[in-house]
Amino acid sequence: MLTIDNLHAGYGTSEVLVGVSLEVKAGSVVALIGANGAGKTTTMRAISGMLRPNEGRVLLDGKPVQQFDASRIARLGLAHSPEGRKVFGPLTVEDNLLLGAFGRLPRFFGFRTRAAADLAGVYELFPRLQERRLQAAGTLSGGEQQMLAIGRALMAKPKVMLLDEPSMGLAPVIVQEVFNTIRRLKEAGITLLLVEQFAKSALEVADYAYVMDRGRIAIEGTPAHLAEDERVLAAYLG
Amino acid sequence: MYTLLIVQLAVSGALMGMVYALIAYGFQLTFATSKSINFGQGELVMLSALFSLTLIDTGLPYWLVVPGGMLFGVVLGLFVERAGVRLALEQKSEGWILLTIILGLLGFSAAENIWGRDDRPFPTPIPSDPVHIFGIDVTPLELSVAIGVLAVMGLVELFKRKTLLGKAFEAVSADRDAAQLMGISATRTIQLSYGLSGLVAALAGILVAPITTVGPTMASVLILKAFSVAVVAGLDSGFGVVLIGLFLGALESLTSFYLGSGWREAPGLVLLILALAVRPNGVFGKASIRKV
Numbered sequence: 001m002l003t004i005d006n007l008h009a010g011y012g013t014s015e016v017l018v019g020v021s022l023e024v025k026a027g028s029v030v031a032l033i034g035a036n037g038a039g040k041t042t043t044m045r046a047i048s049g050m051l052r053p054n055e056g057r058v059l060l061d062g063k064p065v066q067q068f069d070a071s072r073i074a075r076l077g078l079a080h081s082p083e084g085r086k087v088f089g090p091l092t093v094e095d096n097l098l099l100g101a102f103g104r105l106p107r108f109f110g111f112r113t114r115a116a117a118d119l120a121g122v123y124e125l126f127p128r129l130q131e132r133r134l135q136a137a138g139t140l141s142g143g144e145q146q147m148l149a150i151g152r153a154l155m156a157k158p159k160v161m162l163l164d165e166p167s168m169g170l171a172p173v174i175v176q177e178v179f180n181t182i183r184r185l186k187e188a189g190i191t192l193l194l195v196e197q198f199a200k201s202a203l204e205v206a207d208y209a210y211v212m213d214r215g216r217i218a219i220e221g222t223p224a225h226l227a228e229d230e231r232v233l234a235a236y237l238g
Numbered sequence: 239m240y241t242l243l244i245v246q247l248a249v250s251g252a253l254m255g256m257v258y259a260l261i262a263y264g265f266q267l268t269f270a271t272s273k274s275i276n277f278g279q280g281e282l283v284m285l286s287a288l289f290s291l292t293l294i295d296t297g298l299p300y301w302l303v304v305p306g307g308m309l310f311g312v313v314l315g316l317f318v319e320r321a322g323v324r325l326a327l328e329q330k331s332e333g334w335i336l337l338t339i340i341l342g343l344l345g346f347s348a349a350e351n352i353w354g355r356d357d358r359p360f361p362t363p364i365p366s367d368p369v370h371i372f373g374i375d376v377t378p379l380e381l382s383v384a385i386g387v388l389a390v391m392g393l394v395e396l397f398k399r400k401t402l403l404g405k406a407f408e409a410v411s412a413d414r415d416a417a418q419l420m421g422i423s424a425t426r427t428i429q430l431s432y433g434l435s436g437l438v439a440a441l442a443g444i445l446v447a448p449i450t451t452v453g454p455t456m457a458s459v460l461i462l463k464a465f466s467v468a469v470v471a472g473l474d475s476g477f478g479v480v481l482i483g484l485f486l487g488a489l490e491s492l493t494s495f496y497l498g499s500g501w502r503e504a505p506g507l508v509l510l511i512l513a514l515a516v517r518p519n520g521v522f523g524k525a526s527i528r529k530v
Binding site: 048049050069070071072074075079080082086087088089090091095098099100102103105106107108109111152156 | 400401402403405406408409411412413415416417418419420421422423424425
């Protein structure tokens with residue numbers, strides 16, 4: 001569903017990614033782990049078009065998208081829930097969710113009716129968001145904002161969802177909740193590329209995993225396979 | 239009698255202040271989406287008014303002239319975005335400042351060549367005989383300014399709150415990158431904001447024209463006041479610009495009464511300096527939080 005082939009990208013003259021290749025099969029959860037500064041977030045940004053790759057290809061459902069603008073890639077079915085959540089603070093929770101479905105809703109009127117069923121689905125997954133649906137998103141707690149960011153990405157009914165550091169800055173209890181959510185997404189058949197600092201938890205939910213190191217994929221394999229790899233053990237799973 | 243005179247002056251001034259508010263609102267619209275404004279907005283106001291005058295000369299009825307002039311404003315706004323602002327924003331430079339000033343100067347030359355340098359009256363079917371409201375004289379012309387300003391601002395605010403495209407507009411204002419990830423094109427939204435900004439500026443020109451007369455320099459002072467209002471109110475509060483606009487209009491009117499009309503432009507500039515010194519984000523502006 002998502003194939004990245006020899007991706008090079010960076011900021012200014014410094015190249016952060018030096019040939020990243022990975023694949024996310026339809027209906028699978030793939031984890032991308034690695035040390036800080038290995039290039040995980042840059043990889044995500046280069047996939048979703050927030051950062052234009054210098055070289056290499058990004059295939060979404062077989063179609064090359066690496067030269068497209070981020071908004072166009074999003075409309076083609078890639079939902080990127082970015083690092084730091086980036087909810088629209090001044091807008092209400094519900095408006096945030098509706099905007100998640102922007103690409104497939106009428107622009108002026110009737111968008112509420114059209115989105116009602118999907119909205120109900122997200123509220124069922126995150127009842128807290130329904131309680132706070134008319135509250136400004138900026139007033140939510142970190143955990144709630146993360147739920148909103150995931151819900152907003154779900155509203156797009158994406159072919160592939162990118163989830164960048166969903167547990168960042170959250171209390172341990174909430175982190176557990178986030179991973180429960182990811183498990184439910186997996187059960188629902190969402191195709192997911194997950195970047196996580198909690199490598200152990202990430203490997204528990206993933207079908208396949210890549211370990212990044214200094215801008216390239218160092219090791220890849222099934223979680224069971226990685227868990228036996230001494231390098232992974234030493235570096236990330238301690 | 240004396241207090242009545244003061245109130246009278248304040249009210250007339252405040253109604254003129256609504257024009258400042260509307261132009262300031264146009265600045266807010268583009269600043270929200272792109273953190274840029276059109277420094278040639280005064281010329282846009284003036285060109286739209288002159289264009290409307292030409293429409294009147296061709297015999298078009300007033301109720302068609304107004305939308306015609308506003309449409310012209312939209313076209314100018316889109317042109318400024320395409321020919322100036324976008325080039326700079328694509329390179330993440332502040333070049334839009336110079337580019338919009340240059341486009342404004344070009345517009346000014348064009349106006350002088352096409353319509354001549356003279357100020358001309360702007361005929362309107364709205365009567366200018368005063369009517370009495372609570373003992374104060376107000377002309378229907380002045381009232382039409384207030385109504386027009388509030389109506390168009392109300393419609394734009396309604397658009398922003400009630401339509402999905404309007405919410406997308408707000409999303410781009412809040413976080414451009416995140417909005418792009420929702421499939422919202424920032425480029426198209428900035429374009430839209432410049433179109434809307436041109437629309438409200440053109441309306442400001444059409445509304446004020448019968449009162450001030452029309453000519454290439456008609457907006458040079460007006461735009462300075464609008465800047466003051468936008469900066470004093472803050473660049474993100476539509477409600478704020480109306481209040482500050484009313485306040486500044488009234489203040490100017492009273493200043494020119496007490497100190498002489500030569501001091502008319504002073505309050506706007508003094509307010510501007512005070513605001514920049516004391517509250518750079520504006521009276522109604524949110525303090526911008528910079529993440530490090």
